Amino acid sequence: MIQLKGAVAPRRALAAGALLVASVFGATSAMAQGSPIRVGLMLPSTGTYAALGTAITNGFKLHVAEQGGKLAGRNVEYFTVDDESDPSKATENANKLVKRDKVDVLVGTVHSGVALAMAKVARENKTLLIVPNAGADELTGPLCAPTLFRTSFTNWQPAYAMGKVTAQKGHKKVVTLTWKYAAGLQAVEGFKEAFEQSGGKIVKEMTLPFPNVEFQPFLTEIAALKPDAVYVFFAGAGAAKFARDYHAAGLKNSIPLYASGFLTDGTLEAMGEAGKGLQTTLHYADGLDNKKDAAFRLSYAKTYKLQPDVYAVQGYDAAQLLRAGLAAANGDISQKDVIIKAMEAAKIDSPRGTFTLSKAHNPVQDIYLREAQGGQNKVIGTPLKALADPARGCKM
Numbered sequence: 001m002i003q004l005k006g007a008v009a010p011r012r013a014l015a016a017g018a019l020l021v022a023s024v025f026g027a028t029s030a031m032a033q034g035s036p037i038r039v040g041l042m043l044p045s046t047g048t049y050a051a052l053g054t055a056i057t058n059g060f061k062l063h064v065a066e067q068g069g070k071l072a073g074r075n076v077e078y079f080t081v082d083d084e085s086d087p088s089k090a091t092e093n094a095n096k097l098v099k100r101d102k103v104d105v106l107v108g109t110v111h112s113g114v115a116l117a118m119a120k121v122a123r124e125n126k127t128l129l130i131v132p133n134a135g136a137d138e139l140t141g142p143l144c145a146p147t148l149f150r151t152s153f154t155n156w157q158p159a160y161a162m163g164k165v166t167a168q169k170g171h172k173k174v175v176t177l178t179w180k181y182a183a184g185l186q187a188v189e190g191f192k193e194a195f196e197q198s199g200g201k202i203v204k205e206m207t208l209p210f211p212n213v214e215f216q217p218f219l220t221e222i223a224a225l226k227p228d229a230v231y232v233f234f235a236g237a238g239a240a241k242f243a244r245d246y247h248a249a250g251l252k253n254s255i256p257l258y259a260s261g262f263l264t265d266g267t268l269e270a271m272g273e274a275g276k277g278l279q280t281t282l283h284y285a286d287g288l289d290n291k292k293d294a295a296f297r298l299s300y301a302k303t304y305k306l307q308p309d310v311y312a313v314q315g316y317d318a319a320q321l322l323r324a325g326l327a328a329a330n331g332d333i334s335q336k337d338v339i340i341k342a343m344e345a346a347k348i349d350s351p352r353g354t355f356t357l358s359k360a361h362n363p364v365q366d367i368y369l370r371e372a373q374g375g376q377n378k379v380i381g382t383p384l385k386a387l388a389d390p391a392r393g394c395k396m
């Protein structure tokens, strides 16, 4: 009996081993053959930021299409939610993707307030989150996390650069105006930090609720205050309306208007005459002299019959970053540690210029000074090179 057992046992073990090998191999080959990576795109497709959401989606999908519709050998399946840039619906919307659709990775969003709620859902469910726009400083500050990455910027980054540039131009007294939510408030803080370090003074900080566009009372007040310059954070459709109103109020030629580059990205056509000559700071610009950008712009224009903007670039780079992570794990999304390590070490060949990620997972990148000329945001300088966000409060 004992002998018999002894004889059978190895055979059983062999059979069990073979089964195990077969099932592991089966899983791997099913994975390689195209069980898709589930990507949840949580972005606005309505409201003042609708065009930004579309550009991010286009950029992300363009990179995937360039890879033959795959990322690291895996097909990609998209699940989408219109988050309406509404923070009050953000938790529910993120849960739809994470719990109902069981996405492997969340990509989103544009609005800082919505992104903060997304980050909470992603963290609670240990879901990988790639932020392709929202600049909320907290995401790569006190809320930084191993599974949270950003391919865009912090609200601080372009604003800090504009504060420095405004001071260098010799302006002393500035009025600020923005929407009263994280992005605008943090941009003003960043601007103020650099501007006041250089001896400037903010004489008045004005805000209106997001996404209101009743700018007239503020323009009347600016005209009365007569500051040396005005700094604003606005984006999307609201930004175009603001520039037109600033121009129509007769302020454009008397009080220089400066902004984080979101004011003029994707909006110059809608601004018309009002946009001409506006100077802004951003981590992307039209007419950058690099090969990747030239190829990207050609490919984007061909595919979508549209010119790309910073949002398209950030979406494209979100897909590039995910691919870098997945490639290191041979497409196996369950190997989180391997994926995270590879994403942390990635050097992204971006249309904006190559960038790496800081310890807090935010791009370390050049900030360009741009001037709107002929419908484009042309580079006229690089006030800060390889600028890293201070990542205050990030313990990682």
Ligand code: PHB
Residues within 6 Å of the ligand: 049, 052, 110, 111, 112, 113, 133, 134, 135, 136, 155, 183, 234, 235, 236, 262
């Ligand atoms: C943000 O809410 O973080 C935000 C929105 C639009 C932009 C930039 C930042 O263009």
